[in-house]
Amino acid sequence: MRDEKISDFLTRLADRVPAPGGGAVAALHAAQAAALLGMVARYSTGERYAEHTLSIERIIIKTDELRFTALRLAEDDAAAFTAVTDAYKLPKDTEAAKAARSAAIAKALIGAGKPPAEVITVAQLAVELAEELLPIGNRNVITDIAAATEAARAAATTARVNVEINLGGIKDEQARAELATEVAKVDDIVARAERITAAVREEIGK
Template identity: 65%
Template sequence: MRDQTIGEFLEELSARVPAPGGGASAALHAAQGASLVAMVARYTTGERYAAHAAAVGRIAAAADELRETALRLGAEDATAFTAVTDAYRLPKGTDEEKTARSAAVAAALEGAARPPAEVVGVAERVVALAEELLPICNRNVLSDVAAATEAARAAAGTARVNIEINLGGIKDGTVRAGFSATAGAAGPLMDRADRVTAAVRREIAR
């Protein structure tokens, strides 16, 4: 995903192959949101913004790190989902094989839920950075703050359904509850993103 062209990734995404899929798309949304935050921060420099230089520099650095994390999670999601398809292909002709296959599927589904769960965390950090940047940023790139939170919103919503689809096969109740809580956190996060976009639109409309 990191080294592909956009066209190559989209072609692979559209193919009848197990991965990449929605999880990789969620990670890419998050990476785009982080990149937009970093871009806005880098336009918020110079004498006019000197009072906010430390905060802006920190935001840009954090956004760069989040972009790299999101790209890593996209790759991990593809690997994890492939493990799920491999587990479902295991033999189930005997009781022993059925037991082994069931355990392998449960472990693979737990692994598949982890990357999108982490993507929700990345999206939350992107929104938090955008919230911090919004009142101090260069107004010429104000719309890109909203674009960043819209990308993070898409990341959170997409990651949420990719967590939820794996929950039913996870046997450990504690683990399942943790993933359920993360999925549940996506809704309030998406509301926060909506509020940033609404604030930007109000300012643009003045």
Template identity: 55%
Template sequence: MSQPSTSYQDTASSFGGVALAQYLSELAAKVPAPGGGAVAALHAAQGAALVAMVARYTTRAKDAEHRPVVDRLIDAADAARERALALADADAAAFTAVGNAYKLPKTTEAETAARTAAITVALIEAARVPAAVVDEADEVLSLAAELLPIGNPNVVTDIGAAADAARAAATSSQLNIEINVASLPAEHGDRFAPTLLRIDEICARADALHADVLHVVRG
């Protein structure tokens, strides 16, 4: 993770409260945050939102037998969307904290030790947030896969789009985990190994679900 020069709090509001055009403008600006980590979290949020949308379209009279499952999927997808949205803010805050830690003084041994400890804490948090995004991507995929057999076929492509968004969330998060872990002592970085190992499996599931949706579309 490179060292930011401008605080995210100085450049943007919470992702839950900004217009899309403003967010994209901030993303395109020469400021360190928001960046790829926030984008990954928003991929997960969009995937969750698509699952919820398809589920809400699966509340017709003909879907009555599936209504308990559909209602559960709606609640779960809405919750995943909110968690992912919060992670977008958390990622930007974590990025800023890393930069602030690197700016701490190191003119004395005590200052150097305090700076090193602060950097480690900040890097752990900067890796924890994208690891949590991977969890949300996993959840979105599970919900999408459960919805596909019963979802309204008129919006089935949105299930595939949800899978693709979840995949992007996971692979983008992988990059952010890896770069922070690379700067951590092994005893701290190793805790993220299980998450990194899951990402290939998540990608395979996303690709399979995309293929399943494509098969439905093509008949």
């Protein structure tokens, strides 16, 4: 996926195929958020920003890591969703086959919940970095901090529904609890993203 042309990816996304779907889109939102923050950080280097050099360098490293993580999660999500559809296609003509199919579905649903749950974490980290970058970043690209947080918010809210759709079929209580914990982070991510965007809009409106 990481080497695919955008137009080719969008064609696959629009096609009647199980994957890629919303989970991959959520991960790509997160990747774009990280990339935008990395760009702002790179525009915030040099003598003018010398007092923030260590913070900016750390943000650059961290946003690059998040970008690559999010791309991996886009690929993981597509693979995990395919595993779910494959599990539902298993035979159920005997009791043994039914039991094996049910077990495969249960395992696949847990697997499908994990990539979007990790995307929520990436989105949270992106918002945290945006909060740190906002007061020290290059004011000429401050709107890109808002754009990044909006992308992170979209990543989190999109990932949330992709976790929730899998939660309905997961019976393992520990797995359900772990996924639910990630989902619970989203409202805070949204609120923090809104505050960042509001602060940017207030500044550019002066």
